[in-house]
Amino acid sequence: MVKTIILYTKQTLLFIFLISIFSCSKDTPEIVNEEELITTVELSFNTQGESEQKIRWETTAPNTAEIILKSNTEYEVQITFLDESDPGDIENINEEIIEEVDEHQVFFEFSGVTISYVQSDSDPLDSNQNPVFINTVWSTSVASSGIVRAFLIHEPTTKNSTTRNGFGGETDVSVDIPIRILEE
Template identity: 45%
Template structure:
């Protein structure tokens, strides 16, 4: 009987050990919820101008961008959650706060249109601009599209196509662009 009681006690203690808190509880997993982005706004200032133009993308409408040939522009991109029009949330602030985990990539079919990180762009800890503020230079007259990607946790911040960056796409938007 003494052996049976000892075995039962050992089994009971073993069961308690299995249900005790695990070491995972000491390091809870941080959950970074994906933000809702309903609106992307581009504020554009032509080199030498004082009044900006604003272009907006939503799921239901996209403004067409009109640029002049042989001109440089500063573009600032904003990501907004306007699902409650009375309480619009600026997601751009979070993107900037998490600059090491974000990157904005632009691709285009507009011949002669180039993008570079602007002097006032947000810089990550590797000294790379994340393209919240970019300079666009146009040459020639042409038309096409510009596609902007907000990339979360890119594996690289250099490349020529979206596939070069890895990570997840938080949002992808397309604007029609005409250079005249």
């Protein structure tokens, strides 16, 4: 009887040991892609024969910047997203956007002004040949004033929309910048 109890005890211990070894599977660690920290948005405007206009918009401070453009004029526009939370280590987020081009989209909404925009020749394309709109060409119309709302969208569900909501995804940053278009 003692032999039987010892045998059952050994078998039970072996069974528990085997279950504990084989039931513990290694979980594949989930790769976390942290959202970008964006503290500053810069817009650079160039047009033939004029000096560059650069607008800085800080997302954590009051801003007085205003975009001033001429009517009926084309501008090459570059948007730059920066993380300046550590002044000793300023990070250009555009580099990450370009590395993860399929996961990002820049979108501009205009209110009170008539501006159309298209990708520039230097704008990066995603794997489906869709522009990201970091580098664009803006065409102004008549004199007016309003707001430019610039968005950086993370993981858009589509890259072909004419409204922010149509893109889906999450907004990494959104800034509203006053704009005036002056009569040429």
